[in-house]
Amino acid sequence: MCATRLTAIRHHAEAIEIIFDPAKVSYRQISNFLQFMTEHAQSPGERPPDELRSAIFYTNDEQKRIAEDTIADVVLRICRAKRG
Numbered sequence: 001m002c003a004t005r006l007t008a009i010r011h012h013a014e015a016i017e018i019i020f021d022p023a024k025v026s027y028r029q030i031s032n033f034l035q036f037m038t039e040h041a042q043s044p045g046e047r048p049p050d051e052l053r054s055a056i057f058y059t060n061d062e063q064k065r066i067a068e069d070t071i072a073d074v075v076l077r078i079c080r081a082k083r084g
Contacts, residue, residue, distance in 0.1 A: 015055070027063050031056060031070045 018030060034054070056067040 015057075027058075028066045028070075031066055035070050035074050 020027075020030060034056075056070060058064045058067050
């Protein structure tokens with residue numbers, strides 16, 4: 001049996017590019033899904049470790065508006081969760 005030692009790489013960021021057909025799925029649906037997955041990967045109301053932070057990128061003004069709306073929704077949910 002071979003054992004491999006894994007060492008965490010810290011202080012880096014990873015990103016993915018999602019190429020999508022807006023006729024089949026909207027930018028808002030993708031943004032909401034990714035934020036939902038990010039939120040449920042951590043304990044409610046807790047700040048994720050730096051290596052699990054998230055970002056939303058956009059390519060036009062409409063996507064920017066949607067990204068800002070998504071972030072505002074997440075912040076509101078976190079504030080509500082902290083209040084109990």
